[in-house]
Amino acid sequence: DIQMTQSPSSLSASVGDRVTFTCRASQSISSYLNWYQQKPGKAPKLLIYVASSLQTGVPSRFSGSGSGTDFTLTISSLQPEDFATYYCQQSYSTPLTFGGGTKVEIK
């Protein structure tokens, strides 16, 4: 199985901050990496697919990059509605696997 490791597990930031967090795969997954946002009590929402493609309707302040084993999700200017938990997921092979999540909290 491909293990996905996210860091940090949590971070505190202020509205307007640029935030970046990372996801590392235990082996190369090319660009088959996806990012989801989840708010408490809600289903995850797809933000970015295949590393850098923005899902329809997702604000352009979200961007993704990386390939191989190392990937990043960047929010260029954090908005109040962005405080949530973010998960990465590899779609390179089954079993599909998710990272442990990064929780973005208000500073």
Add this chain to the structure above:
Amino acid sequence: QITLEESGPTVVKPTQTLTLTCSFSGFSLDNSGVSVGWIRQPPGKALEWLALIYWDDDKRYSPSLKRRLTITKDTSKNQVVLTMTNMDPVDTGTYFCAHSGVRDGYNSHFFDYWGQGTLVTVSS
């Protein structure tokens, strides 16, 4: 538009079998490349992928749960059913079903539409 909705028991006893149904609309599981997956989330913990069924009835399972899981589809009813045997309190959590579409002619293996989830508690 694509929608999915999970249904099933909210409480099951240890050793019982859980049966969850995902009812969907806005797409067909007859369409080449499409799949529906199940993902769960224990309270306060991360997402865990469980199973996937493809348009051609191919199936994939989490290796750690494979012996306990069965996923089936009823295309005429637009439903996918997941059964999990021998339930344990550690299986308590929210269970989601989700749509995985086609990209470049193949199943994308990412989930672009999700149900709202159903909370299952395993307790005697």
